Amino acid sequence: MNSFNTGKNPKWIYYLKSYSSLLIPDYFFQRKLNSKLEKAKQRDDYQKILARVDYYNKLNLNYDIKEGVKIKNFKLKDAVNKVYFFDSYEYLRYFNPAFRFSHEFGDITYIPKKPSILKSRPVAGNNHNSILLKLNKVRHFIKVTDQLEFQDKENKLFFRGKVGNKKQRELFFKMYFNHPMCNLGDTDSRSNGPKAWKTPKTNIYNFLNYKFILAIEGNDVGSNLKWVMSSNSIAVMPKPTYETWFMEGQLLPNIHYIEIKPDFSDLEEKLNYYINHPLEAEQIITNANNYVKEFWDKDKEDIISLLVLKKYFEKTNQM
Numbered sequence: 001m002n003s004f005n006t007g008k009n010p011k012w013i014y015y016l017k018s019y020s021s022l023l024i025p026d027y028f029f030q031r032k033l034n035s036k037l038e039k040a041k042q043r044d045d046y047q048k049i050l051a052r053v054d055y056y057n058k059l060n061l062n063y064d065i066k067e068g069v070k071i072k073n074f075k076l077k078d079a080v081n082k083v084y085f086f087d088s089y090e091y092l093r094y095f096n097p098a099f100r101f102s103h104e105f106g107d108i109t110y111i112p113k114k115p116s117i118l119k120s121r122p123v124a125g126n127n128h129n130s131i132l133l134k135l136n137k138v139r140h141f142i143k144v145t146d147q148l149e150f151q152d153k154e155n156k157l158f159f160r161g162k163v164g165n166k167k168q169r170e171l172f173f174k175m176y177f178n179h180p181m182c183n184l185g186d187t188d189s190r191s192n193g194p195k196a197w198k199t200p201k202t203n204i205y206n207f208l209n210y211k212f213i214l215a216i217e218g219n220d221v222g223s224n225l226k227w228v229m230s231s232n233s234i235a236v237m238p239k240p241t242y243e244t245w246f247m248e249g250q251l252l253p254n255i256h257y258i259e260i261k262p263d264f265s266d267l268e269e270k271l272n273y274y275i276n277h278p279l280e281a282e283q284i285i286t287n288a289n290n291y292v293k294e295f296w297d298k299d300k301e302d303i304i305s306l307l308v309l310k311k312y313f314e315k316t317n318q319m
Helices: 010-021 027-041 048-057 081-091 167-176 267-276 276-293 296-313
Strands: 100-103 116-118 129-131 154-163 181-185 210-214 236-237
Touching: 010 081, 027 296, 048 210, 048 296, 081 296, 100 296, 154 267, 167 181, 210 267, 236 267, 236 276, 267 276
Parallel strands: 100 116, 116 129, 154 181, 154 210, 210 236
Antiparallel strands: none
């Protein structure tokens, strides 16, 4: 394996495509919007597309947006995070440049006071003002090729990631760091955790040697969940409390992932159960793989993104 192949999406390719796209005039995209959305209505899965649109954008009342930024004033040079700019502008540029929108980029764990474009939101509560787009996808949406079958993997739970200031992860490490069924490591050398926890970063392929991978929430969602569910290993986690474009709130426990209690007290029991019931474990893997496939159809993802924004502009009285 090439030492540079970590299994993650190469950011240089992402940035090359993103910067190159800015060379295309916006009017080229604006002219294509109506025909693109009309053509989408001919798809066999159009009703499923509309259901996802309504899941991401739950606005049901009109709202006059007087603040926010106009699309024509949304510029790369002003962006704190270039990835969030590129991922949102990819679809915003299809619309009238005078339209306004509010946004809050980053790991958002609260519900904004006005309808805003976000990457993440709480699953529970009235989250109508939290409009999800597929943001920071170069980091979060990774597809892996796993050539190792479940039965050939090690009977352990594996985790590498940042632990400091993430309460769930700190609690899990305190309970299970020395457990014989776990291989855990904190990759944040600057955190204040015990030195014994510290370990170098590793590539995704080393994760795949294990039957179970911890996908515990950090600042918001567990960023490894998408690629774990595309592998032949199983994600292990409590019920998600935050969600992104991946619709974590729609995942079913012990159907798409192995659910453990929020206090992690049943971890050993759950791992042993699925080690001893491999057919049930493999069914979870099949279900997870099928769930992830929903997000690899680029044409469909584009249509849904545009319809989410179209609904946003309609509900803010701009279309």
